[in-house]
Amino acid sequence: MTREQLAAEALRxxxxxxxxxxxxxxxxxxxxxxxxxxxxxxLNLMIRFAEVEMKNARLARRTLGLRTRLKSLLVLILSSPEQKRKGESV
Structure with missing residues (x-):
């Protein structure tokens, strides 16, 4: 069973x-x-375990989202029309 499957089972x-x-x-x-x-x-043990898994899942998604957003912004900046025009005129 993968980590993601175990986490989903713990949340359920x-x-x-x-x-x-x-x-x-x-x-x-x-x-x-x-x-x-x-x-x-x-039951209290299972509830605490699920809370920890939810926190871990949220942190992982935030990190991944931030990384993806930064990559997108970098690509957008590097491929901007102003950047291309500056390179062409030189």
Missing amino acids: AGKHSLHNLRLIQNEPDRMLPGRMENAEGY
């Missing part, structure tokens, strides 16, 4: 974990006796 699990955590807190009788603490701990 985190979103579902938040819903499930609210559900078991609102309706504790649905849980087996003695399992409430373990379930809450696991």
Whole structure:
């Protein structure tokens, strides 16, 4: 499994974990006796993991976007009509 697939799976699990955590807190009788603490701990762990993955994904996209924008601006500046005219007149 690739890193991107694992990150997507973690995000999905985190979103579902938040819903499930609210559900078991609102309706504790649905849980087996003695399992409430373990379930809450696991769901909180999955939520934190998903939050970290979302932060990492945002940072990666921002970095990639900035790099792409800078490349585009550089290409635009280098291929500008004024630059070509200056080169032709010399």
